[in-house]
Amino acid sequence: MAAILESSVTAAVAAARRRLDERVREMVGWHFDPATGCPFWLDFARRLDFDPRREIGGYDDLALLGHFDDEWLRGGPIRRWVPRGLAGRPVSVFETGGSTGLPKSRINVEDFRTDYEELSDRLPVEGFPPGADWLMLGPTGPRRLRLAIEHLAQHRGGICFLVDLDPRWVNQLIRDGRPQELEAYKRHVVEQGLKLLRAHDGIRCLFTTPKLLAALAERVSLPRLGIRGVFCGGTEMTPQFHRFACEELIPGVVFYPVYGNTLMGLACPAQRAGLAGPFSESAGLAGPASESAGLAGPASESAGAAGSPEIGGADDAAAGAAAGAAAPAARWAITYYAPQPRAVLELVDPADPARRVEYGETGRVMLTTLTRELFMPRFLERDEAERAAPVPEFPWDGVRNVRLLQALESSVVVGVY
Secondary structure, eight states: OHHHHHHHHHHHHHHHHHHHHHHHHHHHHHHTSTTTSOHHHHHHHHTSSSOHHHHOOSGGGGGGGOOOOGGGGBSSOGGGGSOGGGTTSOOEEEEOOOTTSSOBEEEESSHHHHHHHHHHTTSOTTTSOTTOEEEEESOOTTOHHHHHHHHHHHHTTOOEEEOOOOHHHHHHHHHHTOHHHHHHHHHHHHHHHHHHHHHOTTEEEEEEOHHHHHHHHHHSOTTTTTOOEEEEOSSOOOHHHHHHIIIIISTTSEEEEOEEETTTEEEEESSOOOBSOOOOSOSSOSSOSSGGGTTSSTTOOOOOSTTOOOSSOHHHHHHHHHHTTTSOHHHHOOEEEOOTTTEEEEEEETTEEEEEOOTTOEEEEEEEEESSSOEEEEEEEEEEEEEEOOOSSSOSOEEEEEEEOGGGTTTOOOTTO
């Protein structure tokens, strides 16, 4: 039976790789075509000594373009990123949190709707019943999350309630060393959420970050207020916090973590959460049939900086994490899989990004986004993780135990995320 499963997964991996290579050819054709591409990539192509549409035949060939530099997304003019093929369509601009400098901006037409509609198909109905209303207790303003969570609720037949939350102000308070104001702002945010939960008894689903979840659960019992599912993202998720959330913060509530950002979309966990239970102990196969199980072969895709003040529940979250230290970390570790072929997550050697790390080895996250709205090849993210093998649900490589890149822990302020 195991051999049959392994053979089935290997075949699925090969098929997924073919779809990825096809997607790469399609997106390179779109973004480097003078009729459909955006000014940035068309200008980029003019400075190359080859035609990407002819030389790039699949994912591995994207190395010919080098690494995407996030400095290109800082500042304007923003219209250099609007593809000519989308001319006349309403365009939104989403910004990152600005934790590594001037916020990065990206244009958006339909991507956030597509990403969250695909996610909706994976949400367990026992925690996120269709027609239920949502509370979005997370970053608002120019963040993609604000519109995306509202669209997710509406797509599922619900109504989304929102709070005001400026993560940049949180980061500024941390940088300035103003803990009293930080605590006051945390209370302000949590109070907004509590008022909505108490005033609207149809709210059954909650989106928030780990820090804000800890702060909210410190004040009230979310299960008693009717919350059935918590969709949690925007920061790293340690095995200790995962256990703490499921067993102590929100017992009996479905906990669904995701890994994502403005530039990528959403990476989903290997298996859906159970009722206050861990994900599968083995996020990937016990061992890949061959290296081709990942991206390598042609047959074969946050908590704050250590020691930083946090916006919510820092002491309680730390205490809960310590209390669960005896639990095997592997049991509560989460492996995420990118929405391939729309996006690809690859783990590379931080000292040599040309080398893909082995299964189980720690590497830096390298993100490639492949949509008609955004072409972002081989961007070196600020995160690290362990490389995980494909699974039947996601026949491409995953990333396990995502966290801030160790080299950046002392320099990046993450705040609310």
